[in-house]
């Protein structure tokens with residue numbers, strides 16, 4: 001990674017004769033630099049950046065996997081780029097065909113009966129799913145206000161349930177899995193849904209899932225599947241088989257769209273037949289061989305996106321699934337193998353794996369023992385930067401102390417995993433002071449994260465340039 005002492009644009013020294021480059025329209029509050037300086041500045045910044053294309057990015061739960069450039073080529077097609085969302089249905093039959101077919105593909109991947117591709121993020125999918133649950137109970141005249149969520153859940157789960165107007169009941173885990181007794185005690189006639197991800201955020205498969213589904217059915221409640229990390233089970237099993245009623249996926253994790261940088265994404269929602277009529281409008285339907293947008297759905301929760309979501313993300317997923325076909329399950333095999341291989345190496349190197357056992361696509365270490373030496377998870381994370389690795393997710397899930405959540409993804413080579421494991425082993429034996437003051441070799445040293453959150457300067461305009 002390059003390292004420059006790069007000033008902000010407004011700090012770059014201007015020359016008097018740069019005036020010839022100034023934009024004459026009006027006095028704009030921007031640093032009027034010549035193009036040469038500006039290009040150099042942004043290229044320097046890009047060279048100091050880190051991304052999936054430059055190195056290992058094992059951010060647990062986030063699935064920062066490599067995405068084929070072929071998919072970018074597919075969406076850069078002019079036939080797609082110049083389609084306008086207000087175009088007549090008759091003139092966009094190809095796009096509607098792709099939406100229609102992708103919905104079917106996702107149904108067979110997840111075991112659901114119907115899908116809406118509109119939601120634009122995982123959290124957006126969760127909110128859509130919760131609104132569907134709410135509409136369902138309203139339609140059958142039952143007042144159910146509670147959603148149960150395990151303490152290992154992704155933070156978006158309780159937030160989405162709350163946004164949809166539910167009260168959240170959190171239940172504790174037992175040995176890193178759902179505690180059946182705690183679940184049974186939490187269930188009542190007020191329970192609307194149980195939100196669960198399987199494998200859970202520790203990368204552990206919930207083996208009692210059939211019993212869990214049975215409990216929910218008995219209580220007349222909905223079982224919601226957070227399928228953000230579908231690369232853990234693709235083609236091996238699915239939420240439909242497990243007994244789930246509603247599912248969301250993150251196409252921007254598993255299905256070929258890069259994740260991060262704020263989007264665009266897609267969080268499609270799938271449901272079992274009895275919930276189909278509540279899906280958002282419009283739905284893409286087919287009549288006499290023609291596709292059309294169907295708005296005539298009296299039970300629908302309504303519109304949740306402008307137009308039809310992020311079409312380019314949908315198209316990439318469609319192309320990716322066609323490309324992989326039956327091989328989709330190989331993705332899962334590699335993701336799970338990589339994760340278990342790396343977990344064993346790190347365990348042998350001296351790292352602690354709470355609730356030790358086989359994992360799915362990710363695993364979580366606890367670095368709490370390093371506290372005796374005054375070292376925290378964040379110190380090890382920062383030190384990894386010095387060795388050219390992006391750190392894993394830290395301090396999540398909340399049920400593991402000094403959590404270090406690693407998701408190697410299916411795309412990494414054995415060589416990369418070995419290098420990462422060797423580096424982690426080396427770090428374990430490094431001097432405390434080196435770790436606490438890391439990173440040492442980065443363009444930016446340890447940042448003050450509290451100050452950055454409290455005093456967020458997000459555009460150069462906030463810097464009050466004169």
Ligand SMILES: *Cc1c(COP(=O)(O)O)cnc(C)c1O
Pocket residue numbers: 061062121122123124154156157197226228229250265267
């Ligand atoms: C990423 C993730 C989400 C949220 O997805 P966004 O697209 O970031 O809103 C939800 N649940 C799990 C388990 C995730 O990993």
